[in-house]
Amino acid sequence: MKIKLSPAAGYRGYQRIGENITKGIPDMHEAIDCYREITPGMYGALGRVIEGVNQWPHDPPYIKALMEEYISFCTDLSRKIVRGIALALGGSADEFEGERAGDAFWVLRVIGYPGVSNTNGQNAPENDIGCGAHTDYGLVTLVNQDDGITALQVRNQSGEWISAPPIPGTFVCNIGDMLKIWSNGIYDSTLHRVINSSPKYRVCVAYFYEPNFRCCSGASRCL
Numbered sequence: 001m002k003i004k005l006s007p008a009a010g011y012r013g014y015q016r017i018g019e020n021i022t023k024g025i026p027d028m029h030e031a032i033d034c035y036r037e038i039t040p041g042m043y044g045a046l047g048r049v050i051e052g053v054n055q056w057p058h059d060p061p062y063i064k065a066l067m068e069e070y071i072s073f074c075t076d077l078s079r080k081i082v083r084g085i086a087l088a089l090g091g092s093a094d095e096f097e098g099e100r101a102g103d104a105f106w107v108l109r110v111i112g113y114p115g116v117s118n119t120n121g122q123n124a125p126e127n128d129i130g131c132g133a134h135t136d137y138g139l140v141t142l143v144n145q146d147d148g149i150t151a152l153q154v155r156n157q158s159g160e161w162i163s164a165p166p167i168p169g170t171f172v173c174n175i176g177d178m179l180k181i182w183s184n185g186i187y188d189s190t191l192h193r194v195i196n197s198s199p200k201y202r203v204c205v206a207y208f209y210e211p212n213f214r215c216c217s218g219a220s221r222c223l
């Protein structure tokens with residue numbers, strides 16, 4: 001495996017099925033993990049473990065340029081969403097810019113969830129959880145789901161799990177823990193999980209928009 005995720009690559013690259021763990025349980029997905037690229041020394045000792053460049057497959061040859069364009073699109077869109085939220089909270093549009101998220105860190109995961117085979121599909125086993133229940137920790141996440149496979153579930157305010165089926169041409173936008181803190185709890189971070197009970201392999205591209213790498217965070221006093 002040429003692009004295996006490793007500490008030497010700043011934890012970027014390919015992760016096998018079961019290597020990602022959510023709350024102690026291996027997730028049934030594989031992924032390519034990418035982070036905003038960090039040059040040596042950029043964030044001192046704190047940033048050292050994550051220094052490195054992203055590892056893309058060599059085939060197809062255009063994937064690097066395509067994904068970099070996609071990431072830049074998601075960064076612009078997320079910034080606009082967060083500006084809108086700042087306004088909705090009664091702050092100024094750039095409340096969350098500058099030292100907070102003016103130079104946002106980001107993570108992108110290209111995730112693949114195997115479909116269920118006939119044998120293990122019969123008694124929906126616990127280890128078929130594609131991704132265990134969690135909230136995302138950043139500001140907002142743009143989830144680009146595979147059209148035609150409903151697998152993402154969100155827990156609503158009554159405590160029920162409801163499906164978030166893919167709507168072609170749209171993203172699901174999750175609120176993350178940092179935005180919950182910055183909005184003093186007005187925007188709650190959404191508990192969600194993934195169960196692919198279809199026989200088809202599901203692909204999802206999740207883009208996580210986060211505060212600046214060096215941001216020290218706390219609740220907002222001004223909102």
Ligand SMILES: O=C(O)CCC(=O)C(=O)O
Nearest residue numbers: 131136143152194204206
């Ligand atoms: O696959 C999905 O729809 C969501 C993935 C997810 O929640 C995550 O990677 O944090």
Ligand SMILES: [Fe+2]
Nearest residue numbers: 134135136192
């Ligand atoms: Fe998530």
